[in-house]
Amino acid sequence: MKVTIKDIAAVAGVSHSTVSRALNDSPQISKQTKDKIKDIARTMDFEFNAGARSLSGRKTGNIAVVYKASYDQFGSSLYISQLFIELRHFLERMDMDAILLEAYHPETGASNISRLLNQQKIDGFLIVHDNITRKDYDSIKRSCLPVVQLHLPPMYCHKEELDYFFTDHFLGGYLATEHLIKKGCRRILTVLSNDSDSDEYELRTAGYRQALEEQGIRFEEKLIIPVDCTYLKGYYLFNTIPELIANVDGIFFQTDIQAFGFLTAARERGIRIPEDLKVVGYDDAPICESTIPQLTTIHQPRRKLAELACDRIIDLINKRNNESRIQEILFPTLVIREST
Amino acid sequence: MKVTIKDIAAVAGVSHSTVSRALNDSPQISKQTKDKIKDIARTMDFEFNAGARSLSGRKTGNIAVVYKASYDQFGSSLYISQLFIELRHFLERMDMDAILLEAYHPETGASNISRLLNQQKIDGFLIVHDNITRKDYDSIKRSCLPVVQLHLPPMYCHKEELDYFFTDHFLGGYLATEHLIKKGCRRILTVLSNDSDSDEYELRTAGYRQALEEQGIRFEEKLIIPVDCTYLKGYYLFNTIPELIANVDGIFFQTDIQAFGFLTAARERGIRIPEDLKVVGYDDAPICESTIPQLTTIHQPRRKLAELACDRIIDLINKRNNESRIQEILFPTLVIREST
DNA sequence: TACATTGATGCACACGTGTGCACTAACCTT
DNA sequence: AAGGTTAGTGCACACGTGTGCATCAATGTA
Numbered sequence: 001m002k003v004t005i006k007d008i009a010a011v012a013g014v015s016h017s018t019v020s021r022a023l024n025d026s027p028q029i030s031k032q033t034k035d036k037i038k039d040i041a042r043t044m045d046f047e048f049n050a051g052a053r054s055l056s057g058r059k060t061g062n063i064a065v066v067y068k069a070s071y072d073q074f075g076s077s078l079y080i081s082q083l084f085i086e087l088r089h090f091l092e093r094m095d096m097d098a099i100l101l102e103a104y105h106p107e108t109g110a111s112n113i114s115r116l117l118n119q120q121k122i123d124g125f126l127i128v129h130d131n132i133t134r135k136d137y138d139s140i141k142r143s144c145l146p147v148v149q150l151h152l153p154p155m156y157c158h159k160e161e162l163d164y165f166f167t168d169h170f171l172g173g174y175l176a177t178e179h180l181i182k183k184g185c186r187r188i189l190t191v192l193s194n195d196s197d198s199d200e201y202e203l204r205t206a207g208y209r210q211a212l213e214e215q216g217i218r219f220e221e222k223l224i225i226p227v228d229c230t231y232l233k234g235y236y237l238f239n240t241i242p243e244l245i246a247n248v249d250g251i252f253f254q255t256d257i258q259a260f261g262f263l264t265a266a267r268e269r270g271i272r273i274p275e276d277l278k279v280v281g282y283d284d285a286p287i288c289e290s291t292i293p294q295l296t297t298i299h300q301p302r303r304k305l306a307e308l309a310c311d312r313i314i315d316l317i318n319k320r321n322n323e324s325r326i327q328e329i330l331f332p333t334l335v336i337r338e339s340t
Numbered sequence: 341m342k343v344t345i346k347d348i349a350a351v352a353g354v355s356h357s358t359v360s361r362a363l364n365d366s367p368q369i370s371k372q373t374k375d376k377i378k379d380i381a382r383t384m385d386f387e388f389n390a391g392a393r394s395l396s397g398r399k400t401g402n403i404a405v406v407y408k409a410s411y412d413q414f415g416s417s418l419y420i421s422q423l424f425i426e427l428r429h430f431l432e433r434m435d436m437d438a439i440l441l442e443a444y445h446p447e448t449g450a451s452n453i454s455r456l457l458n459q460q461k462i463d464g465f466l467i468v469h470d471n472i473t474r475k476d477y478d479s480i481k482r483s484c485l486p487v488v489q490l491h492l493p494p495m496y497c498h499k500e501e502l503d504y505f506f507t508d509h510f511l512g513g514y515l516a517t518e519h520l521i522k523k524g525c526r527r528i529l530t531v532l533s534n535d536s537d538s539d540e541y542e543l544r545t546a547g548y549r550q551a552l553e554e555q556g557i558r559f560e561e562k563l564i565i566p567v568d569c570t571y572l573k574g575y576y577l578f579n580t581i582p583e584l585i586a587n588v589d590g591i592f593f594q595t596d597i598q599a600f601g602f603l604t605a606a607r608e609r610g611i612r613i614p615e616d617l618k619v620v621g622y623d624d625a626p627i628c629e630s631t632i633p634q635l636t637t638i639h640q641p642r643r644k645l646a647e648l649a650c651d652r653i654i655d656l657i658n659k660r661n662n663e664s665r666i667q668e669i670l671f672p673t674l675v676i677r678e679s680t
Numbered sequence: 681t682a683c684a685t686t687g688a689t690g691c692a693c694a695c696g697t698g699t700g701c702a703c704t705a706a707c708c709t710t
Numbered sequence: 711a712a713g714g715t716t717a718g719t720g721c722a723c724a725c726g727t728g729t730g731c732a733t734c735a736a737t738g739t740a
Contacts, residue, residue, distance in 0.1 A: 002460060004696055015720045020698060030718060047458035051400065052696030054391035055725050061459070062439070069425045081421040084440075085409045092445060097461065099402070100424075100440045105432060118387035119401070120342060120726095121437065231630040261630070264604055290572040290601070344726055355690045360727060370688065392726030395695050460696095 003046045011040050023048075060123050063091060063313060064116055065098045067128045069106075078285065083128060083150070086306035094314050096123075103132050111136050117143045123317045126150065126309055146316030148309045152199070163316065165308045165328050169200045172298040172332040173207025176252045176280040179296070181215050183278055183340050185250030188212065191237065191262075192254040193229035201226075204254050204282065223248070227258065234261025238269065249277060250340075256281040256288055256297055263291050263339065278340040293338030301330050343386045351380050363388075400463050403431060403653060404456055405438045407468045409446075418625065423468060423490075426646035434654050436463075443472050451476055457483045463657045466490065466649055486656030488649045492539070503656065505648045505668045509540045512638040512672040513547025516592045516620040519636070521555050523618055523680050525590030528552065531577065531602075532594040533569035541566075544594050544622065563588070567598065574601025578609065589617060590680075596621040596628055596637055603631050603679065618680040633678030641670050 005019040012019065014033070022029045022037040023046075040046075054060040065087060067080050084100065091098055099122060101112050113136040116122050124146040134156050140147055141161075149164035173190075180188050190208050192201040209219045225241060227233040234257065238245060245251075253259035259281035266273055273279055273293055281288060284299035308328060316322050345359040352359065354373070362369045362377040363386075380386075394400040405427060407420050424440065431438055439462060441452050453476040456462050464486040474496050480487055481501075489504035513530075520528050530548050532541040549559045565581060567573040574593065578585060585591075593599035599621035606613050613619055613633055621628060624639035648668060656662050 002458060002696095006696075016697080017699080017721080018719060020696095021719090024698080026699095028718065033718080045454070045458060047455060049395070049696050050459040050461040051391040051394035052725090053698085055389070055395055055695090055727095056697045056699085057725090060391065061461075069428070078418055078421070081418070088409070088441065089446070092441075095455075097439045097441065097456075099437045101428065101432075101437065106429070114385070115387055115435075116437075118342060118385060119390040121390040121401075231627065232632075235630075235632070268608060287571065290570055290575075292572075292575070342726095346726075356727080357691080357729080358689055360729085361689090364728080366729095368688065373688080389726050392695090393728085395697095395725090396727045396729085397695090 002049065003044045004049065005046075008037060008040050008044060008046060011044070012037050054120065058120075059317075060121060061095060062097050062099055062122045063124050063126055064113075064122045065100045065126045065128060066103050066113070066132070067100065069102055079283065080129065083302050083306060086303050087126065087128075087310060090307050090310035094310070096314070098126075103127075103136070114139050117145065124148070124313045126313055146313055146322070148313045148316070150305060150309055159327065160325060163312055163326050165305055165312070165330065167300045167305065167330045167332050169203035169332075170207040170210070172282060172300070173204035173252070173254075174211045175207075175332065175334045176204075176282065176298050177208045177211035178215075179334055179336070179340060180250035180252060180278055180280060181211065181217065183250070183274070185248075185278055186217060187223075187248045188217070188250040188252060189223045189225060189244060189248045190252040190254065191225045191227060191234070191258055193258070194226040195229055201254055208252055229255050229257060231257050231261040234258035234263075235265045237262055238265055245277075250279070251277065252280050252282075254282045256283045256285040256295060259295055259297075259339075260287055260291050263293070263295065267292060274338070274340050280340060284335055288335075288337065291339070296337045296340040297335050298332045299335045300332050305330055342389070343384045344389065345386075348377060348380050348384060348386060351384070352377050394460065398460075399657075400461060401435060402437050402439050402462045403464050403466055404453075404462045405440045405466045405468060406443050406453070406472070407440065409442055419623065420469065423642050423646060426643050427466065427468075427650060430647050430650035434650070436654070438466075443467075443476070454479050457485065464488070464653045466653055486653055486662070488653045488656070490645060490649055499667065500665060503652055503666050505645055505652070505666075505670065507640045507645065507670045507672050509543035509672075510547040510550070512622060512640070513544035513592070513594075514551045515547075515672065515674045516544075516622065516638050517548045517551035518555075519674055519676070519680060520590035520592060520618055520620060521551065521557065523590070523614070525588075525618055526557060527563075527588045528557070528590040528592060529563045529565060529584060529588045530592040530594065531565045531567060531574070531598055533598070534566040535569055541594055548592055569595050569597060571597050571601040574598035574603075575605045577602055578605055585617075590619070591617065592620050592622075594622045596623045596625040596635060599635055599637075599679075600627055600631050603633070603635065607632060614678070614680050620680060624675055628675075628677065631679070636677045636680040637675050638672045639675045640672050645670055 005016045009016040009019045018029060018033065019037055022034045023041060050061060065084065088098055103113055104111055113132060117139055125140065126148055128150045147162065149162060151166050153159055153162045153164055177188060190205060192205060205224060212219050223244065234253065251262070253262065259279055263273060263279060266277065271277055279295065281295045281297035284297045288295040288297050312326060345356045349356040349359045358369060358373065359377055362374045363381060390401060405424065428438055443453055444451055453472060457479055465480065466488055468490045487502065489502060491506050493499055493502045493504055517528060530545060532545060545564060552559050574597065591602065593602065599619055603613060603619060606617065611617055619635065621635045621637035624637045628635040628637050652666055
């Protein structure tokens with residue numbers, strides 16, 4: 001049988017109320033009693049019953065991590081997996097468990113968000129890389145459960161109402177392009193992914209454009225190339241747009257995997273990188289250290305992002321500093337390797 | 341405020357007991373009453389309060405999915421991510437949520453398993469790709485919570501005591517090697533990963549050996565090459581063991597990513613694949629369709645594995661067919677592409 | 681008509697924890 | 711010494727759901 005506070009109360013010779021207060025560090029209990037009770041609890045391997053606790057005190061110790069599952073080559077499933085490792089790391093310190101799920105049932109479309117709300121299974125939401133409907137957004141607001149977003153909030157809601165953290169994609173695009181220019185590039189192509197419903201690629205492209213114009217380089221619409229986010233599309237870029245590649249001296253790939261494919265193809269064609277052509281990627285995936293040459297890229301501060309989001313959601317759950325919203329945009333950094 | 345069965349009872353003009361029984365399909369309640377109550381529940385968006393339910397009925401609706409996080413290039417984090425998508429898919433149908441965590445706290449080493457047990461937060465364990473200590477194994481047994489393993493059980497426990505499903509790595513090794521032999525290979529190298537504490541690579545190698553010996557080909561210890569599980573190690577295999585590669589006509593890579601690196605290097609050296617040398621990988625990662633040439637590999641039935649494990653754990657939770665253990669070994673299949 | 685049987689429902693308590701309020705004992709003040 | 715204050719603790723109820731047992735109405739039987 002499981003140990004309950006009543007068992008501890010019996011051993012300590014006090015009532016279960018005193019045990020409850022002692023273990024929750026209530027100021028009403030004397031230090032002496034607290035120490036004694038905590039000792040007993042430790043030796044008996046006591047843990048609070050999660051169900052009972054949530055029933056009376058409204059704390060479940062669970063956080064819903066909402067994400068969008070995908071089955072792509074390396075891209076978002078790897079990114080999510082890595083970000084989740086970081087999130088778990090910080091949640092663990094606060095003795096929080098993560099329920100990982102998609103916002104909507106892939107078949108029925110039923111909302112997991114409203115189900116969790118009604119079941120009162122969780123203390124808050126961390127929303128990673130998925131947009132939720134207006135209706136669910138309103139449900140969460142009505143429930144007063146805290147939400148922290150790890151991306152730009154959806155269009156329909158006032159940004160002032162939400163806590164969110166994300167990385168500055170505009171700056172990332174700017175840094176990548178600026179670096180290429182500093183290295184001497186004068187005609188720069190950018191390749192981006194076409195299979196995303198978010199606007200991160202638009203922002204990166206805007207940063208690319210800004211860097212060009214600041215340096216007095218003409219921005220050309222035709223140098224923006226959207227293709228699938230795969231190794232092979234990067235590899236076959238020489239076949240798709242040969243005349244463009246022949247006339248540029250730098251390429252800013254907005255995903256590492258596309259850059260990876262391109263680097264391989266370039267090597268096979270005897271194009272020297274970085275001497276003939278300079279290449280920058282985006283994301284700083286683990287593969288960047290394995291490409292030949294190693295890939296210069298934009299690093300997104302995954303760990304910092306996870307830490308801020310976790311700290312914030314914990315604060316909100318504990319009603320600390322919750323009178324106003326926090327929105328923070330983290331700076332990506334340039335990681336210079338051999339391809340530039 | 342949340343809707344409770346008392347609210348429904350008030351609307352329906354019955355007691356909360358009747359509502360509870362009706363929604364749980366108790367035979368004591370008339371069909372007429374049931375239908376009426378279920379209708380009301382639906383219109384009121386009712387969901388059971390998870391905490392209260394677990395407190396009284398011992399069902400939480402949560403499953404712990406225990407895995408070992410890793411930060412590698414494509415390997416296990418991608419595999420876990422994909423397997424988890426499948427697991428979620430089947431759990432979702434049963435309205436189960438997944439709490440995803442590691443067995444032990446990476447810093448303190450504290451056991452999440454015993455914590456969850458004591459907190460009574462979950463109904464069962466799905467253990468993916470991680471070994472748990474004898475002590476925790478005993479704790480789980482004492483708690484009578486069901487466990488299903490998605491890999492070989494640890495050495496210390498009697499296999500008859502556990503439910504588990506995994507894929508036949510011996511057969512995978514056999515199929516890969518047999519295929520190479522059928523395609524005319526007579527001297528076959530195998531490359532495996534050295535960064536795993538499980539014995540899947542040993543099994544694959546044993547299958548490799550069996551296939552060789554069945555066809556009267558001499559097994560040579562020196563043709564077994566353990567290297568890191570990275571793209572680059574595959575790529576530089578020509579540098580590491582040039583004399584061996586020069587004298588073989590087939591290579592069985594026990595991870596796709598190593599094979600991927602090798603294929604790239606081979607193309608650069610003008611070695612024709614499959615004409616000069618045939619190559620097989622393992623796992624059927626998404627990248628296999630992007631390699632040049634596309635990679636023949638061994639497919640592990642991820643979806644089937646997830647389906648069986650989920651069905652089984654649900655059965656065990658509901659005390660169906662739980663008088664004996666189920667152990668099933670799934671067959672991997674050969675996926676023939678261009679590299680053989 | 682009286683009684684037995686069956687089917688449907690409600691009452692009351694249990695599960696483990698949190699908390700407002702009342703109570704006690706000890707100490708302080710005048 | 712009487713009254714007031716304070717610190718520490720226990721009582722009793724609440725949270726939402728499940729369930730054994732009692733109850734009640736309806737129906738069947740003799």
